[in-house]
Amino acid sequence: VTQNPAARMFESAKFIQWMGVELLNLADGICEAKLIVRDEFLQQDGFVHAGILTTLADHCAGGAVGSLLRPHQRVLSIEFKTGFLRPAKSRELYCRSISLKTGKSIGFAESVIYSSLKEMQSGATEGLIAKSSVTLAVLNSA
Amino acid sequence: VTQNPAARMFESAKFIQWMGVELLNLADGICEAKLIVRDEFLQQDGFVHAGILTTLADHCAGGAVGSLLRPHQRVLSIEFKTGFLRPAKSRELYCRSISLKTGKSIGFAESVIYSSLKEMQSGATEGLIAKSSVTLAVLNSA
Amino acid sequence: VTQNPAARMFESAKFIQWMGVELLNLADGICEAKLIVRDEFLQQDGFVHAGILTTLADHCAGGAVGSLLRPHQRVLSIEFKTGFLRPAKSRELYCRSISLKTGKSIGFAESVIYSSLKEMQSGATEGLIAKSSVTLAVLNSA
Amino acid sequence: VTQNPAARMFESAKFIQWMGVELLNLADGICEAKLIVRDEFLQQDGFVHAGILTTLADHCAGGAVGSLLRPHQRVLSIEFKTGFLRPAKSRELYCRSISLKTGKSIGFAESVIYSSLKEMQSGATEGLIAKSSVTLAVLNSA
Numbered sequence: 001v002t003q004n005p006a007a008r009m010f011e012s013a014k015f016i017q018w019m020g021v022e023l024l025n026l027a028d029g030i031c032e033a034k035l036i037v038r039d040e041f042l043q044q045d046g047f048v049h050a051g052i053l054t055t056l057a058d059h060c061a062g063g064a065v066g067s068l069l070r071p072h073q074r075v076l077s078i079e080f081k082t083g084f085l086r087p088a089k090s091r092e093l094y095c096r097s098i099s100l101k102t103g104k105s106i107g108f109a110e111s112v113i114y115s116s117l118k119e120m121q122s123g124a125t126e127g128l129i130a131k132s133s134v135t136l137a138v139l140n141s142a
Numbered sequence: 143v144t145q146n147p148a149a150r151m152f153e154s155a156k157f158i159q160w161m162g163v164e165l166l167n168l169a170d171g172i173c174e175a176k177l178i179v180r181d182e183f184l185q186q187d188g189f190v191h192a193g194i195l196t197t198l199a200d201h202c203a204g205g206a207v208g209s210l211l212r213p214h215q216r217v218l219s220i221e222f223k224t225g226f227l228r229p230a231k232s233r234e235l236y237c238r239s240i241s242l243k244t245g246k247s248i249g250f251a252e253s254v255i256y257s258s259l260k261e262m263q264s265g266a267t268e269g270l271i272a273k274s275s276v277t278l279a280v281l282n283s284a
Numbered sequence: 285v286t287q288n289p290a291a292r293m294f295e296s297a298k299f300i301q302w303m304g305v306e307l308l309n310l311a312d313g314i315c316e317a318k319l320i321v322r323d324e325f326l327q328q329d330g331f332v333h334a335g336i337l338t339t340l341a342d343h344c345a346g347g348a349v350g351s352l353l354r355p356h357q358r359v360l361s362i363e364f365k366t367g368f369l370r371p372a373k374s375r376e377l378y379c380r381s382i383s384l385k386t387g388k389s390i391g392f393a394e395s396v397i398y399s400s401l402k403e404m405q406s407g408a409t410e411g412l413i414a415k416s417s418v419t420l421a422v423l424n425s426a
Numbered sequence: 427v428t429q430n431p432a433a434r435m436f437e438s439a440k441f442i443q444w445m446g447v448e449l450l451n452l453a454d455g456i457c458e459a460k461l462i463v464r465d466e467f468l469q470q471d472g473f474v475h476a477g478i479l480t481t482l483a484d485h486c487a488g489g490a491v492g493s494l495l496r497p498h499q500r501v502l503s504i505e506f507k508t509g510f511l512r513p514a515k516s517r518e519l520y521c522r523s524i525s526l527k528t529g530k531s532i533g534f535a536e537s538v539i540y541s542s543l544k545e546m547q548s549g550a551t552e553g554l555i556a557k558s559s560v561t562l563a564v565l566n567s568a
Binding site: 292293295296297298300302323324325326327328329333334335336338339340342343355360361362363364365366367368371411 | 434435437438439440441444465466467468469471472475476477479480481482484485500502503504505506507508509510513544
């Protein structure tokens with residue numbers, strides 16, 4: 001049984017499993033994941049739906065903050081905002097989230113979505129697909 | 143063939159079809175839709191994933207602005223922000239979106255997600271699940 | 285000495301006093317205020333600076349949530365988002381904020397800025413200057 | 427006469443002059459500025475008002491995007507969101523804004539507010555006061 005709150009998020013969220021999000025890295029306030037795009041993810045113009053992008057951004061933000069929590073704690077998104085810089089046309093998407101601040105009751109994180117692993121690793125802004133800022137509640141589970 | 147840009151959005155977006163979003167009302171800057179919750183939509187705590195909620199909110203916002211456009215125009219989300227007021231636990235969700243302003247190149251809309259049709263019809267704030275503000279680009283299709 | 289947390293916010297915030305924000309109504313999760321525009325509030329094109337608009341929107345949101353709190357509690361903004369629908373050119377601005385949900389530790393509010401009292405009273409969307417959604421922390425003062 | 431659209435923004439915005447914002451760096455999609463805190467900037471608890479922080483963040487975001495424009499162009503904020511990570515208690519504030527993407531009609535920027543020059547130069551997340559994401563319209567002046 002996984003005890004880390006963030007790893008648990010990726011294992012037990014049915015929608016994330018349906019999407020096929022692959023966790024690449026999860027530690028010390030950072031969460032990275034990969035998503036292989038399927039036709040079911042598209043909107044009316046053939047781009048990846050904004051809702052798929054925000055799911056990825058939101059969930060990884062929870063992972064980034066969650067990676068800093070203790071086993072009995074968990075996160076719940078309070079709000080997020082996402083800017084869509086370019087239509088998502090690639091067949092793979094990569095998301096890197098970092099915790100900007102994880103406090104006792106509130107966490108702040110941001111997520112960046114790239115269209116290739118190389119871009120995520122370089123952290124370049126040139127090809128950015130989307131960027132989210134996420135506020136999360138840090139909860140002590142019953 | 144449907145010519146209205148907003149109706150087309152609901153018919154041809156594969157992710158929206160997968161979710162099973164049912165369009166209830168689409169006219170004059172207003173878009174209302176219903177979503178029956180399936181297990182595949184849930185996150186790790188058994189609530190509807192924030193990404194499902196934002197998909198619904200974003201797409202209906204596009205519908206609200208799109209309902210005011212001419213056949214050769216379409217919308218694309220620039221950014222949105224969503225506040226998650228309560229965990230979504232109900233088996234049905236309803237979303238009402240309205241255009242706050244639809245200009246030549248930019249549209250502003252907002253979407254409210256309710257857990258029952260009655261709440262959506264009354265417009266009450268008591269049981270609000272989520273509320274989004276959405277900025278969209280109005281594009282002239284090639 | 286005023287005991288209500290929201291009234292205190294308007295009396296003791298120096299920046300709000302400098303701006304000359306006039307509190308019109310403060311009760312039951314609603315806060316309304318008036319601002320007479322001065323030249324010092326303008327940006328480079330002669331419109332009211334976005335920062336003045338967001339100050340008004342943020343502070344009144346705090347008022348709306350604060351009006352529901354007990355004397356020993358206070359609010360602090362966690363984040364807000366503002367959409368700027370139209371340039372602010374009028375000599376008076378009016379802001380109405382409402383609490384969407386005020387819980388034990390988090391409050392959600394929204395603020396709408398109008399260019400006339402009549403528009404605020406009617407709640408019309410036609411002339412909206414700006415609309416903000418605000419998330420606030422509810423704190424128990426030491 | 428200054429021709430660069432971004433430099434003009436700092437010279438001719440009356441509210442920015444009142445605040446005393448000092449431009450430190452403006453080129454190639456980056457804008458950095460300093461603000462010396464005065465008592466008039468404070469809110470009810472003695473912290474810098476969120477509206478002052480967002481004014482700084484918004485204006486510098488306009489500078490960052492504006493630095494990439496041609497003389498006849500200018501920017502106007504469409505929307506922004508700001509997260510307030512820590513109360514602003516310092517006597518100086520520093521803001522660095524960068525353009526994430528500046529297109530023909532829309533610009534995306536983000537602004538980070540620090541409490542010291544050293545923190546801004548290091549880009550560290552430890553002491554962050556606030557972070558904004560800003561969407562701007564790129565306009566061709568009459």
